[in-house]
Amino acid sequence: MTLIPTLSTDFLTPLYRFILLHHRQTLTHTVPCQTQDYDLIARYRLMFKPHSNTIKAIRSRLLDWYDQNARSLPWRPASPTSAPIPPYYTLVSEAMLQQTQVATVIPYFHRFLETFPTLETLANADEQQVLTLWQGLGYYRRARNLHACAKTIITEHNGIIPSDIDSLLALPGIGQYTAGAIASIAFNQPAPILDGNVIRILSRIFFITDPTDHTPVKKQLWLLADQLVPAPVSTDFRPGDYNQSMMELGALICSPRNPKCDTCPIQKLCKAYADGSPESLPVTLPKSKPxxxxxxxxxxxxxxxxxxxxxxxxxxxxxxxxxxxxxxxxxxxxxxxxxxxxxxxxxxxxxxxxxxxxxxxxxxxxxxxxxxxxxxxxxxxxxxxxxxxxxxxxxxxxxxxxxxxxxxxxxxxxxxx
DNA sequence: AAAGCGGGGAC
DNA sequence: GTCCCAGCTTT
Missing domain, CATH: 3.90.79.10 (Nucleoside Triphosphate Pyrophosphohydrolase)
Structure with a gap:
C-alpha cells in the first residue's frame, strides 16, 4: 500500500511545494505502516486526495450557488457583466476584512476610498490620516501596514499591485491568506485561500476532528484548499469566484452555530452533516482568558x-x-x-x-x-x-x-x- | 508554538 | 456572558 499522494504541482507556489515535499517525506517514513496507525493514515489519505468527482462536485455546486446567492458588496462588481473592480479595492478590502466581519467593514471601506481613491493617494498620505480613517476598526497595525504597502508598491512595483503570490507575500501585512485572496480575486490566479470560513467548511465536509489551529493540521488544510481551487485546465476556471463562494457559504450557510444545512448546496457531500454533528466542528485549541x-x-x-x-x-x-x-x-x-x-x-x-x-x-x-x-x-x-x-x-x-x-x-x- | 493585536456581531 | 470574525507578526 502506497501512501504517496498524487498531486499536480504545476500551479503550486514554492511554499506549497515545500509543504508538499515535507509531507511526502512524512508519509514515506510511515510506510510500511504499523497497525495502530491505520486511522491516522486513513485520515491523511482523505485529506491529501479527495476523489476527483468530489472535487468537481464541490467546485460546480459552490459556483452555481454563488452565482445565485452572492451578496452585493462594495468591493465586488455590481454584476458579472460589469467592469472588474480595481485590484486596489481588493487590497483595501482584504486588509480591512482580516478578523473583521463584512458588516463592520462596509462603512469604513466607503470612507477610506472616498479619501484615498487610488493607491497613489494612499501612498502620499500621512500615516496619521490613515489611522484616523481606521479609528474604531481595531487591529490598527493593519492600517500602518496597508499604508507601507502602498508606498512599497509605488517605489518597487511601479505602482502596479503584483499578481504573483511571492511578491504579494513580501509586502507588509500580507500573509498567505491575503496573498491568495488578492491573487485569485483581483487577478484570477489559481491560488488557494484558508480563512476561518474555509477552515470551518473543510473541517465539516471532510470531518476533520483534529484541532484546526494545530500547525500540521493547518498545513493539511492548505493542501486540501490547494486541490480544491479550480485549475486552469478545468472547465470552471474561476478561482476568484470559487474562493469567494467558500467564504460566502461560510458566512451565510455554514455558520459556526446553527448552520443552515437545509439550504446548503453541498449538504450531500458533507460528512459532518451525515454524522449529525456539523456544529461540533471545527475543533480548536483552548484559548487563554483576558x-x-x-x-x-x-x-x-x-x-x-x-x-x-x-x-x-x-x-x-x-x-x-x-x-x-x-x-x-x-x-x-x-x-x-x-x-x-x-x-x-x-x-x-x-x-x-x-x-x-x-x-x-x-x-x-x-x-x-x-x-x-x-x-x-x-x-x-x-x-x-x-x-x-x-x-x-x-x-x-x-x-x-x-x-x-x-x-x-x-x-x-x-x-x- | 504561543502570544500580541481591537472591536463588534450573533446568539 | 460566549465564540468568532475574508489573519499577520513577533517572540
Whole structure:
C-alpha cells in the first residue's frame, strides 16, 4: 500500500511545494505502516486526495450557488457583466476584512476610498490620516501596514499591485491568506485561500476532528484548499469566484452555530452533516482568558485655555501603537494608593505638577487579551510647564477630528465634554 | 508554538 | 456572558 499522494504541482507556489515535499517525506517514513496507525493514515489519505468527482462536485455546486446567492458588496462588481473592480479595492478590502466581519467593514471601506481613491493617494498620505480613517476598526497595525504597502508598491512595483503570490507575500501585512485572496480575486490566479470560513467548511465536509489551529493540521488544510481551487485546465476556471463562494457559504450557510444545512448546496457531500454533528466542528485549541489590568487616564486641563487638555502619542509598537490619548499609565494596585503615583508620574514624565487630582469616572474596556479598567482623573496643574515632553501637546477637545484615538480614549474624552 | 493585536456581531 | 470574525507578526 502506497501512501504517496498524487498531486499536480504545476500551479503550486514554492511554499506549497515545500509543504508538499515535507509531507511526502512524512508519509514515506510511515510506510510500511504499523497497525495502530491505520486511522491516522486513513485520515491523511482523505485529506491529501479527495476523489476527483468530489472535487468537481464541490467546485460546480459552490459556483452555481454563488452565482445565485452572492451578496452585493462594495468591493465586488455590481454584476458579472460589469467592469472588474480595481485590484486596489481588493487590497483595501482584504486588509480591512482580516478578523473583521463584512458588516463592520462596509462603512469604513466607503470612507477610506472616498479619501484615498487610488493607491497613489494612499501612498502620499500621512500615516496619521490613515489611522484616523481606521479609528474604531481595531487591529490598527493593519492600517500602518496597508499604508507601507502602498508606498512599497509605488517605489518597487511601479505602482502596479503584483499578481504573483511571492511578491504579494513580501509586502507588509500580507500573509498567505491575503496573498491568495488578492491573487485569485483581483487577478484570477489559481491560488488557494484558508480563512476561518474555509477552515470551518473543510473541517465539516471532510470531518476533520483534529484541532484546526494545530500547525500540521493547518498545513493539511492548505493542501486540501490547494486541490480544491479550480485549475486552469478545468472547465470552471474561476478561482476568484470559487474562493469567494467558500467564504460566502461560510458566512451565510455554514455558520459556526446553527448552520443552515437545509439550504446548503453541498449538504450531500458533507460528512459532518451525515454524522449529525456539523456544529461540533471545527475543533480548536483552548484559548487563554483576558488578563485584568488597570489603566489610569490623566485629563490635565490647560490653566488658561478653555477645554484644552494635554495629549500624547503612544509608542510605535504594542497596543494602539502611534495613536493619541490623554496621558495614560498602567498601574496595577488599589485605587487609594494610586493618587501619589499619579502625581509622581505627572511630574516625572509630563513635567506637570498637579495642584489637585480628582477621580472622575471608572469604566471597563475589553480586548482579546486584556480586561482593562480605566480610571479617569481630572488634574489641575499648579503652573504651565515651560516646555512639553516630546510627543505631547496641548489640544482643544473641539479639534480632534484629525487625530486617531482608541475607543476607550474617545469614551474618556467624551466624558470630559 | 504561543502570544500580541481591537472591536463588534450573533446568539 | 460566549465564540468568532475574508489573519499577520513577533517572540
Amino acid at each position: 488578563r485584568p489590568v488597570n489603566h489610569h487616564i490623566l485629563a490635565i486641563t490647560h490653566p488658561s485655555q478653555p477645554n484644552t487638555y494635554l495629549l500624547e502619542q503612544r509608542p510605535p509598537t504594542g497596543l494602539w501603537s502611534n495613536m493619541y490619548q490623554l496621558p495614560t499609565l498602567e498601574l496595577n494596585h488599589s485605587k487609594d494608593i494610586a493618587t501619589d503615583q499619579l502625581a509622581a508620574y505627572a511630574q516625572k514624565h509630563l513635567k506637570i505638577k498637579p495642584q489637585a487630582i480628582t477621580p472622575l469616572k471608572t469604566f471597563k474596556h475589553q480586548t482579546t487579551h486584556l480586561t482593562i479598567t480605566f480610571h479617569l482623573h481630572a488634574i489641575t496643574p499648579a503652573f504651565i510647564p515651560s516646555q512639553l515632553k516630546p510627543k505631547t501637546q496641548w489640544r482643544s477637545l473641539d479639534k480632534l477630528a484629525d487625530l486617531p484615538f482608541s475607543n476607550p480614549q474617545l469614551k474618556a474624552i467624551k466624558a470630559m465634554n
